[in-house]
Amino acid sequence: MSADESRRASLKQARAGEVADHPLSALFRPAARQVFRWIEHQGRELLLVEHPRCQAVFSRQGGQLLHFQPRGERPLLWCASRWPKIGAIRGGVPVCWPWFGRHPGEGGWPHHGWARLSDWRLLHKDADDTGVRLHWRLELHEWQVELHTELGEGMSLELSTRHRDSEPCMLSHALHAYWRVSDVARVGLRGLNGAEGRDLLVREPCRQQGELRIADGCHRIFRRGGVVRLQDPGWQRRLCIDGGGSANTVVWHPGSRPLSDVGWTEGLGFVCVEAACCDTDSLTLAPAEEARLTLRAWVG
Template sequence: MHEHPLHRFFKFKREQPIFQWERFQQRDVLVINHPHCQAVFSRQGAQLLHFKPTGQKPWLWCAEKWPQVGAIRGGVPICWPWYGRHPSENAWPSHGWARLIDWKLLDSQTDEEGVSLHWRLTLCDWQVDLHARLGESMELRLSTEHQDDEPCQMSQALRAYWRIGDVAEVALSGLDGVIGYDQLNREACEQKGELRVDGGCQRVFQHDGEMQLNDHAWHRALSIDTGDNANTVVWHPGRRPLLGVSWSEVMGFVCVESTSGSTRQQSLAPGEQAHLSLHARAGLCSA
């Protein structure tokens, strides 16, 4: 298993501030070193790239090599204001502009239990805010306010790459009996029992409540909640190559994402807000 590429910021047992800006692979990154957790954000995309509660293995996967320009693969990219390909403009980037643009850090606070951060992106007639709470658990909340005087269409996602021991030894529970859509086979599906992603998976589920990512190789579990008003997307490329990512790296992640508008665009009236959330905590690994 590869060492997390951002672990280098935490190797030395020296006193360092809780929040510290560094430069890594041509990006500005905010290194967070709190008694209860370690984390790294990229200013580009307000992207949480690394999160590790004290005494645990990292929760998020991140590619070792980043492109000189463009999106960083890994962590929790913010896909906004569209998810996947743009519905009409083929030349526009997949998953929107938000993960390609520098965000402004409005606030960062610390207390005995963890850290809180507030990032903002203002683009045209949109205002997008990301609130993060990190400690022994991880919570991300994305809010979009539409400030134009005409209705608009949008879709969005918090696309989390969860770090695992081996994709062949993970199973996602909590979806038994849930109806979804298999985008690889282009057909409706109903999940029966645990979902295993080895060999490739791209499914969208209409699901409320917690799921549990059981990682038998690492003998751990993560309880993941994508919120009440979102779809849950489970994705792994299987044997399809990913540009700039080695095969051994691909074996070390699975995506469980919180999305809205992924199957049909979400409509926002002038002044209306859209919300998306992703919460994770440590669970008990099932046998």
């Protein structure tokens, strides 16, 4: 065996071990013939996607993409191994809607809104040689929100909100993606140089200079959308994360602050880079007006 062949074999073996450590990998059957299959796991109804180009897991609660892995790559998304019996699942791409963070007027209402706590309806799913497409819908009061997802060699999500009330309404929303990394302390985020925003940890304005690195916690809302490149030297991987025309890019990691049901080592394996319209860039929708938010990602 040549040196290159030996290196490729070692890399393949290492990746296989890392994938086996993913908390949702055991749900897949080695010779599954169904592209789509419903199961129950940790009290949630999950849809497994097994396609020649990718694997994925969705939760009916939240219409939430929990796991996505293109063939031949490591999983792109991180997900906690333990979930609360009641409440939001930490990981994947939670849909924060129709508000981001705390509700501006109601202290007892859930953090990040109702969408990630509600059961969504799967309206359509299909597959072809390039990948799969799914269409989810949630209707609450005078709101209708839909999530269109395309998965193959990369992932694409589009969140659309239609406002059917007779009066203008406020909306803030986010696709709160948890990206899987080798070690959060080693990764760097490129594409935010010069972006201005607000640092929620120190409650002061901020302006990014050069590459963003996570020293001990980060929670910043930048007033810029577009592409962020996540450089992960530990895995020799670069993820391209495109928030499209969103008003904001949110970067979050708790640092040394503990997360419920997430161990210290497990918590080092993600960083959140989110597409959002929130904070001072929240929207006011007129009757019948529609708002859209997109998030795309690929290895490159």
